[in-house]
Amino acid sequence: MINLLPLVKNETIKIIKKKRFYVVLLILVVLVPMFTYAQMRSAERTRDKFHGDWRLEVQQQITDNENSLSSDRVPDEWKKFRKIFIQQLQYYLDHDVNPNEPNGVTFTREFLDNSISLFIPLLVMAIASDIVSGERTSGTIKMLLTRPVKRWKVLLSKLIALVMYNSLIVVATVIITYLISGAVFGYKGFTIPVFTGFLIRGSEVDMSAVHAVPQWEYLLMQAGLAWFVSLVVGVLAFMVSVLVRSTAASIVVMMAALIAGSILTNMASAWNSAKYLFMVNLQLTNYLSGTPAPIEGMSLTFSLIVLTVWGAAAIAISFLVFTKRDILN
């Protein structure tokens, strides 16, 4: 009997030495400055337009959205979104809180909002898609499985390593984003109040549960959700990596699923049962900010359950296949 710790150590070393994790960090270090620069330009533009008065800016946003409501060319669904958006902006205005105040923490919060459904899962996939199929491509799976170790232990050690790197990636994303954007916007902003708890009922926002939390707390909640989303996507990529022999094929399968998700999110509001697909349930941070879900009947609890079921099924399939399958080449 051999315990799991040395096996997990093996997997951790392999991911590091294969430079997978460095690639992830490199992607962050290259891309985050680009987003920061884009954000900086748009902040400059609005500051010029409203002479530095954020109340004017928010008021302008409300007016723009109200105007579009009267237009016949705007679809009803969009109008619903905008009505809710207006109500939220009004709430911020009434409570004298600038929702767009530029600083490192706000940028990180917005970045997490935008990267939770595609960008962070993609980074995790860089590791998860290779974790089993990489051993098959190189033939080292034969060396790994001819040791006096049960197969489920080998696979479990890989899964544990994946969970660890998943956590590391989410933390690294938050820290790198904060450090890089802070250099431009300043490192303040942890205590700015952010409103959460918007409940969407039809086209109305239920404000009764709305409360302010300090931005650092909001950021933690977001990071937790991002961790869960990327874990589920990572576990699915892990399963595909068990099923498919080539790493490239497993990356393509997962990419296709994620992109299909982002397309469906934009057009599936009429197809109700699409809400059971994992890929339309990835935008969990929207439930915090009060952005309406793409399909009716979706809520934070619903999405968490759907993701958990998909993740659990993926783990079950991975272990069943991996422990039973003949290694023919």
Place this chain on the structure above:
Amino acid sequence: MSEGSILKSQDDVVLSVEHVKKKIGRKWIIHDVTFDVREGEVFGFLGPNGAGKTTTIRMLVDLIKPTSGTIRVCGYDVNKNQEQALRFVGSIVENPEAYTYLTGWENLEHFARMQRGIDRQRIQEVVDIVRLDQRIHDKVSTYSLGMRQRLGIAQALLGRPKLLILDEPTNGLDPKGIKELRQFIRQLADEGLAVFVSSHLLSEIQLLCDRVAIISKGRVLAVGPVEELVSENAQYVIWDLSSVGEGRSILSRQAGVEVITDAEEVLDDAIIAGMGQEAIVTRMDEQHVASIVRQLVSAGIEVKGVHKINPTLEQLFLKMTEGESID
């Protein structure tokens, strides 16, 4: 063989394969394979490509589950109790794979962590055994095939196995490397290890192995000591004479001597290439050679050379499989 020695040999069995069958999809790849490998012997597993050698080896190390039959290593069922059974096995299946982005040493550390009781000292020991200490801290991606082969053997020996399984071990080695490997395997067997070697090269098995199982189309055709299987076949004698015509007629008149006209079919190409155009090939018992030489000399024929040729396993194989080619 006395009864006592039979019992002893039963105790020595390290690997026992009993009526193993394997079906992949709808096709039976392995029909019926049975053999034993004992302590201290080099056991050859001979067959053409596609005969089921690699499939069988994969079953020996639990990469593939047999459809029926049992495989035991030191008494433990490999497919049911792999944690116990595989402790006694070191193997290289097909190519000696390693993590190319790790150093040789890191590879050995990696595999050492997957087994109990292997410390730094043991790693250093196997590195010394395969004489890789010069390059052990270099990345495996910079290794030559020969070095990877040696690293493969090092990882196989790491857990102090009782059974060493080598799948086509001389593939890709130069003649010097092959010779070294042969000596090395012999040395390991002398130290009490059971070594299982597969090959499609007949000469290799002949030079290396004590016993051999011959496999074709998923069936074991014969198992036995290499010498015993060889001596069942008559030997060949090649005659190089000054007068071919007269010599041939004298030879063909001898009792127990058969003159072979189609030498290409029974002898290795290497032997045919080495013998003269005029040489006469006969199948006969070697004890008649002296008297025939005397007869030839007294008939005025000069004997320029007489060569004894042991029959190769190839001939044996051709006889058993009735002409299925070995390639």
